[in-house]
Amino acid sequence: GQNIDQPTEMTATEGAIVQINCTYQTSGFNGLFWYQQHAGEAPTFLSYNVLDGLEEKGRFSSFLSRSKGYSYLLLKELQMKDSASYLCAVRDRDYKLSFGAGTTVTVRA
Amino acid sequence: IAGITQAPTSQILAAGRRMTLRCTQDMRHNAMYWYRQDLGLGLRLIHYSNTAGTTGEGEVPDGYSVSRANTDDFPLTLASAVPSQTSVYFCASSGGLATDTQYFGPGTRLTVL
Numbered sequence: 001g002q003n004i005d006q007p008t009e010m011t012a013t014e015g016a017i018v019q020i021n022c023t024y025q026t027s028g029f030n031g032l033f034w035y036q037q038h039a040g041e042a043p044t045f046l047s048y049n050v051l052d053g054l055e056e057k058g059r060f061s062s063f064l065s066r067s068k069g070y071s072y073l074l075l076k077e078l079q080m081k082d083s084a085s086y087l088c089a090v091r092d093r094d095y096k097l098s099f100g101a102g103t104t105v106t107v108r109a
Numbered sequence: 110i111a112g113i114t115q116a117p118t119s120q121i122l123a124a125g126r127r128m129t130l131r132c133t134q135d136m137r138h139n140a141m142y143w144y145r146q147d148l149g150l151g152l153r154l155i156h157y158s159n160t161a162g163t164t165g166e167g168e169v170p171d172g173y174s175v176s177r178a179n180t181d182d183f184p185l186t187l188a189s190a191v192p193s194q195t196s197v198y199f200c201a202s203s204g205g206l207a208t209d210t211q212y213f214g215p216g217t218r219l220t221v222l
Contacts, residue, residue: 041215042199042214043152043199045210087151087152096142096154096157097152097154097211101149101151102151
């Protein structure tokens with residue numbers, strides 16, 4: 001099974017940078033995903049890491065260290081629309097995802 | 110427009126009643142999934158199907174059943190609803206390849222009284 005931990009809440013100012021950490025313990029690792037979920041909406045895919053290192057996609061970057069069971073999502077140049085929950089998910093060898101409880105990010109003006 | 114649809118959008122149900130949540134995708138994805146999302150617990154996998162004709166249990170399968178008669182549809186049935194099944198239910202699908210991500214439907218908000 002999977003045990004996935006991420007902070008419950010984070011607050012940051014518009015234009016700033018926020019880093020959301022995710023640690024996991026897994027019986028079989030086959031990739032780590034980050035999803036964004038606005039209140040009342042479905043999760044939408046942000047990033048995918050399967051090898052160690054940094055994946056950059058515009059204002060969002062995601063990092064993975066498999067040996068440490070650790071990932072982070074970096075949100076740069078924060079905008080008000082970035083206020084949402086961010087979900088860390090680990091995929092096992094059967095392609096099933098296990099999700100963390102999510103981190104609610106609030107962006108203040 | 111390609112994607113995943115779910116029905117109903119929301120439902121209030123009396124305990125003991127039978128309920129089927131519908132999920133349809135038109136992306137020809139092989140794999141489909143049902144999750145429930147509860148405050149503070151995140152998304153939990155109920156059942157999944159890697160391809161038409163096969164299904165498997167996820168983390169919280171008790172009280173739920175699924176079928177996968179074809180590629181597009183993956184209904185979730187609550188045989189006798191209980192209040193603890195009050196939740197938001199999301200259906201998802203993926204191509205099933207190593208690099209494929211899961212795409213989520215809009216969700217069904219179910220309240221069991």
